[in-house]
Amino acid sequence: MFGIVRPCRHRLSEGLRTQWMAHLCGLCLALRGDHGQFARIVTNYDGLLISVLTEAQAERTTGWRRTAGPCPLRGMRTASVAQGEGSRLAAAVSLVLASAKVRDHVADGDGLLARRPVALAARRVAASWGRAGARTGSVVGFDTAVLVDAVDRQVGIEALAGPGTPILTVTEPTETATAAAFAHTAVLAGRPGNAEPLAEAGRLYGRLAHLLDAVEDRETDTASGAWNPITATGTSLEEARRLADDALHGIRLALREVEFEDGRLAHVLLAHELRRSVDRAFGTESCGHAPEGAFGPPPQLDEPPTPHKRGFLTGCAVAVGLCCTCQVCCADEFEGPWSRKKREGWCNDCDCDCGDCGDCGDCCDCCNCCGNCCSGCDGCDCDCGCN
Numbered sequence: 229m230f231g232i233v234r235p236c237r238h239r240l241s242e243g244l245r246t247q248w249m250a251h252l253c254g255l256c257l258a259l260r261g262d263h264g265q266f267a268r269i270v271t272n273y274d275g276l277l278i279s280v281l282t283e284a285q286a287e288r289t290t291g292w293r294r295t296a297g298p299c300p301l302r303g304m305r306t307a308s309v310a311q312g313e314g315s316r317l318a319a320a321v322s323l324v325l326a327s328a329k330v331r332d333h334v335a336d337g338d339g340l341l342a343r344r345p346v347a348l349a350a351r352r353v354a355a356s357w358g359r360a361g362a363r364t365g366s367v368v369g370f371d372t373a374v375l376v377d378a379v380d381r382q383v384g385i386e387a388l389a390g391p392g393t394p395i396l397t398v399t400e401p402t403e404t405a406t407a408a409a410f411a412h413t414a415v416l417a418g419r420p421g422n423a424e425p426l427a428e429a430g431r432l433y434g435r436l437a438h439l440l441d442a443v444e445d446r447e448t449d450t451a452s453g454a455w456n457p458i459t460a461t462g463t464s465l466e467e468a469r470r471l472a473d474d475a476l477h478g479i480r481l482a483l484r485e486v487e488f489e490d491g492r493l494a495h496v497l498l499a500h501e502l503r504r505s506v507d508r509a510f511g512t513e514s515c516g517h518a519p520e521g522a523f524g525p526p527p528q529l530d531e532p533p534t535p536h537k538r539g540f541l542t543g544c545a546v547a548v549g550l551c552c553t554c555q556v557c558c559a560d561e562f563e564g565p566w567s568r569k570k571r572e573g574w575c576n577d578c579d580c581d582c583g584d585c586g587d588c589g590d591c592c593d594c595c596n597c598c599g600n601c602c603s604g605c606d607g608c609d610c611d612c613g614c615n
Contacts, residue, residue, distance in 0.1 A: 231273025232440050232509075235501045246308075247493050250293065251276040251283075251318075254310030257296055258319040263360045267319075269547055270326035270357070274437065275318045277497060278409055281426065282314025284494040285417035285487070313368045313416045321409050323361030324372045328379040330354035330540055335383075339539015350540055370412045378405040386455060391462040395471070398457045399438040406434030425485035429498065432475040432482070436502065439472050440509040448567075452536065465510070472506045538566050 240248060255276045259267040283292055294311050298304040331354045333341050340346045358376070365372040378401035389398050410430025414422035442458045443465065449456035458468055480499050488494065538546065543566035550562060564571050 231275070232437050232505045233273050233277065233497050233501050234505070235497065239501070239504075240496065244493050244496060248276075248280075248497075250308055251279045251310045251315075253296060253299070253307055254315040255279055255318045255322065257309055258311070258315040259322065262316070262319060262364055263323065263357075267323065267357070267360065269544060270322045272322055272326075275322035275325075277433075277494075278318035278321055278413060279310050279314040280494050280497065281410060281413040282312075282317065282416050283310065284491045285414060285419045285422060285489060286314075287418075287489055314413065316364050317368045317370055317409070317412060317416060320361045320365035320368065320370060320372060321375065323357045323364070324375045325379075325405075327354040327358040327361065328375075330357070331379075333540045339537075340541050341539050346541060368412075368416060370409075374408045375405045378402065386457070386460070389457070389460050391460075393461045395439075395457055395461045395463045395468070396435070398461065399435045402438045403431040403434040406437070407431040419487060422486045425482045429479045429482035429486070432478045433498070433502075436472055436475045436479075436506070439468055439475075440505060443468060443509045444569075445567075448537065469506075469510055472510075476503055476506060537568060540566070 235248065252271070252273075256268050256271040259271060286292070292310060292312055293308045296307050296309045298306055330350055333339075334347045334350050334354070337347075341350055358372075361375075362372045382398075382401040385398055385401065407427040407430040410433070411423040411427035414420060414426050438457070442456055445454075446456055446458055448454075450459060457463070458465070479502065483491070483495065483498060537543075546563075546565035550565060562571055563569070
């Protein structure tokens with residue numbers, strides 16, 4: 229599971245937590261339904277934002293939810309999950325980007341992918357996912373060529389980048405790809421007027437995703453000799469943080485221009501949880517867990533300071549094992565299948581002092597905006613009285 233928006237379950241009200249899980253499960257099941265069981269491995273937190281944004285803009289009608297059967301990741305319980313064009317667009321985007329990630333690992337010769345037979349098999353998987361994403365994108369009217377073009381341009385830009393190259397030059401392809409995906413949610417929801425502000429929000433979200441990934445991987449990339457945009461361009465962490473904060477502010481401004489039917493979950497994820505993702509990446513805030521340093525968490529005593537990432541296929545095998553044994557949702561802590569970073573189980577109780585006030589509206593006068601009246605109101609610059 230990858231993605232930069234990973235909300236703590238205690239910071240979402242019960243209603244918003246149920247919605248969030250509905251979109252996550254909906255993306256997973258959309259991948260399985262259209263492309264088979266193995267495709268579910270590309271389910272990710274960033275992709276479900278596409279589904280969230282689509283539903284947030286659409287008029288409230290029947291057909292946005294269905295009851296899914298028992299699943300090990302839900303403790304063998306049934307659940308109401310999202311369905312429809314938003315989930316399918318999220319699936320298309322996830323497949324194409326996962327295809328690009330596999331090709332990138334093959335090009336770098338990571339782990340087992342350094343072996344020619346394994347690399348050949350991985351290329352076939354990547355090509356299959358790329359074609360599948362294109363088919364699903366076509367069904368919902370989205371041309372995934374813009375994503376493929378962005379990935380192809382990224383390779384050339386990184387090859388030319390060096391000390392002094394503006395880091396925003398490196399993040400531009402990611403910005404372009406996410407802008408297109410966010411904007412298309414307005415088309416699916418029948419809100420064409422939202423396309424422009426959502427494209428801006430998507431562009432800045434893509435910038436953040438690229439920056440935060442670079443910050444989190446900086447030490448590991450340095451140890452392994454892998455290319456990292458911050459190191460390659462000589463960008464300081466202070467400058468990266470400034471750009472991240474500017475992007476956060478820009479996303480909030482863009483969201484003010486979007487006409488939502490019910491934008492509470494989208495606002496919480498893209499305004500509040502995204503800010504916490506930035507703090508987490510730079511180590512300036514924790515959720516009540518182990519204290520973190522100025523620009524990243526300190527090495528854990530039970531793991532090496534710079535754990536080596538697993539190769540793609542090895543990571544896939546570990547991911548399947550984590551899912552089948554329910555460690556992803558039930559374990560107190562598990563090791564990320566590819567990054568080997570420590571992760572918390574989805575259902576693990578956080579010891580943060582953030583409370584869970586539900587949808588009461590007693591703590592501030594902005595539940596229609598924030599949706600989780602206690603913790604959702606801190607640090608918000610929206611015009612809803614949260615401050």
